[in-house]
Amino acid sequence: MSKNIGLIIIGDEILSGKRQDKHLKQANELFRPRGLSISWVKIVGDHADFLVQTLKESFASGDVVFCFGGIGATPDDRTRQSAAAALELPLERHPDAVSEIEAQFGKEAYPQRIHMAEYPKGSAIIPNFFNRVPGFSIQEHYFMPGFPMMAQPMMSWVLNTYYSDWQQEPRIELSIRLIGGQESEWVEFMESFEERFPELRLFSLPTISENGNRSIEMGVEGVNKLAVEGLEVLKQEAEARKHAYEIIV
Known part of the structure; x- marks a missing residue:
């Protein structure tokens, strides 16, 4: 393994102290048995301009990055849009994500929840084993919900699917x-x-x-x-x- 691993933890509630981050601990619990370590962590709020700039720098780094939070459908969830802006790509509704969200919510998927299926063009989905609302990945950046109980199995899936050969002596x-x-x-x-x-x-x-x-x-x-x-x-x-x-x- 020659690439750095980074985490971006997104949410005003983390910066304000209203909620305590658990993603760093969970990531280490997954990485250490594989002999992997985290090179850097950034905690940022939901401000769109700053989030876009953070993601531009992150995409340019060539690092493998796990991002948590802000991929919901409410107005304060800006991660999907910011990732698209950072890559200068349009948002596009992913058919597999649409199927998952419709299967989970039926008619209640519309008109709002279905927006959670909109990712930067060319993204792949990350299965969500908790409520079937997928995360997404693009350019070795993996975007998952801010809820740790959802993100942990999704991160494990990413490691097993894309980085199964990243096994070093613990x-x-x-x-x-x-x-x-x-x-x-x-x-x-x-x-x-x-x-x-x-x-x-x-x-x-x-x-x-x-x-x-x-x-x-x-x-x-x-x-x-x-x-x-x-x-x-x-x-x-x-x-x-x-x-x-x-x-x-």
């Missing part, structure tokens, strides 16, 4: 918690560690509790064998420094 995360101390005391060690293990991602997350006690979660992410080896080096360094630590399970 990466795991292992870490220890250093009790007390400052991150600055570990900078030189961390630099040398990264030179020794270029295929591991080394991370350091300091915490200050309400009573002022400090700790540092220091760990590695990588394929199993290397991650276990890297964790052992972290433990050995802490022991050599006589620095108290505990293994995070």
